[in-house]
Amino acid sequence: MASVLYVSKPLSPPWNDGGKNLVRDLAEAAPRHEVAVFAGPGFAPSGARVRVHRTLGESAYAPGLAQKAAIFSTLVALPREIRALHFFFAPNPATSTIARVALLANRRPAVQTISSSPADYRGVARLCFGRRVVTLSEYNRRKLEAAGVRGVVKIHPGIDLTRQAQDAAGATKWRETLGAEGRRVVLYAGDYEFSEGARLTLDAVAPLVRRVPEALVIFACRRKTAAAVPAQARGLSEHVRFLNEVEGMAGLLTLAEISVMPVERLYAKIDMPLVVLEHMALGRPVVVSDSEPLVETGGIAVPHGNAERLADAVADLLLDDRARRDAGAAARRVVEAHFDIRKSAAAYADLYDEILR
Numbered sequence: 001m002a003s004v005l006y007v008s009k010p011l012s013p014p015w016n017d018g019g020k021n022l023v024r025d026l027a028e029a030a031p032r033h034e035v036a037v038f039a040g041p042g043f044a045p046s047g048a049r050v051r052v053h054r055t056l057g058e059s060a061y062a063p064g065l066a067q068k069a070a071i072f073s074t075l076v077a078l079p080r081e082i083r084a085l086h087f088f089f090a091p092n093p094a095t096s097t098i099a100r101v102a103l104l105a106n107r108r109p110a111v112q113t114i115s116s117s118p119a120d121y122r123g124v125a126r127l128c129f130g131r132r133v134v135t136l137s138e139y140n141r142r143k144l145e146a147a148g149v150r151g152v153v154k155i156h157p158g159i160d161l162t163r164q165a166q167d168a169a170g171a172t173k174w175r176e177t178l179g180a181e182g183r184r185v186v187l188y189a190g191d192y193e194f195s196e197g198a199r200l201t202l203d204a205v206a207p208l209v210r211r212v213p214e215a216l217v218i219f220a221c222r223r224k225t226a227a228a229v230p231a232q233a234r235g236l237s238e239h240v241r242f243l244n245e246v247e248g249m250a251g252l253l254t255l256a257e258i259s260v261m262p263v264e265r266l267y268a269k270i271d272m273p274l275v276v277l278e279h280m281a282l283g284r285p286v287v288v289s290d291s292e293p294l295v296e297t298g299g300i301a302v303p304h305g306n307a308e309r310l311a312d313a314v315a316d317l318l319l320d321d322r323a324r325r326d327a328g329a330a331a332r333r334v335v336e337a338h339f340d341i342r343k344s345a346a347a348y349a350d351l352y353d354e355i356l357r
Helices: 018-028 065-075 093-106 138-146 168-178 197-211 228-233 249-255 274-281 307-319 321-338 341-356
Strands: 003-011 034-039 050-055 082-087 110-114 132-135 152-154 184-188 215-220 240-243 258-261 286-289 300-302
Touching: 003 018, 003 065, 018 034, 018 274, 018 341, 050 065, 065 093, 082 093, 082 341, 093 110, 110 341, 132 138, 132 341, 138 152, 168 249, 184 197, 184 249, 184 307, 197 215, 197 258, 197 307, 215 249, 215 307, 249 274, 258 274, 258 307, 274 286, 274 321, 286 307, 300 307, 307 321
Parallel strands: 003 034, 003 082, 034 050, 082 110, 110 132, 132 152, 184 215, 184 258, 215 240, 258 286, 286 300
Antiparallel strands: none
């Protein structure tokens, strides 16, 4: 059985990083190749074909110099059973140089998955080294091809539908923690720094509350910023809560009736945010910006930059139980049809077979 080494940040809890979760789920769903991974403390592989190749330190949002050095030292002296490499790092000069040196030293074929859209596509072709380059969205595939990258294929990300279950106990805990008893909870799990999503969501709170006074909007992003200040200044502090990195996201997703993701760019997040797909898998409607690549999720699209339209879309769903249930059921069907991790893993397995011939 051919072994493929997944080159990514170390896999370890907490599982609050979409890119790391995607690597874990792809490895555990591998249908016919053994997958070796870099792991951190507390990682226990559950897939029959997954093994830990090397244990590193705790996983961080961006691997530090010591972790990069450890990964590089591993890549230049691979055992014979590793037949191919699969890189999950964003294209940048440092990681691309490491990858090229490793490939020259070992002469292994490689797949390179670019999980998020580059900030700038100029010169990106020089940073792509895989025999096959994979994007998670059709939008990013077109952009990379236009930038001169060859051999680009699109494989939508997937989620493990067996992990997606209602967490009633977690929802109860969050309801108490957030003071959300009797409230209609809406979740924004985007970013603060790289898009207008947080600002637009905040701008939508006032018109939303006019129609649904019991609405409560949760900002579950990596870290709290000054975005909380205008909420208090506008007299909206009773209708918003700001969280940092979240432990127990399943409970928060169970509590929230709707998610919003009104972002115009997904830089620093994967092209198809897994938190959006996970909420859809629970049968919850998601309202997104009509920007690419986000529209490929199949969420309910509203014009980007229009906070009133965003508020109206959310209010319409909160005030119409049947419409909300129907939209949630449709969201679940989209995930089952297009974002099942088993389908994604099978597509990657075909790529491994192709490059190993």
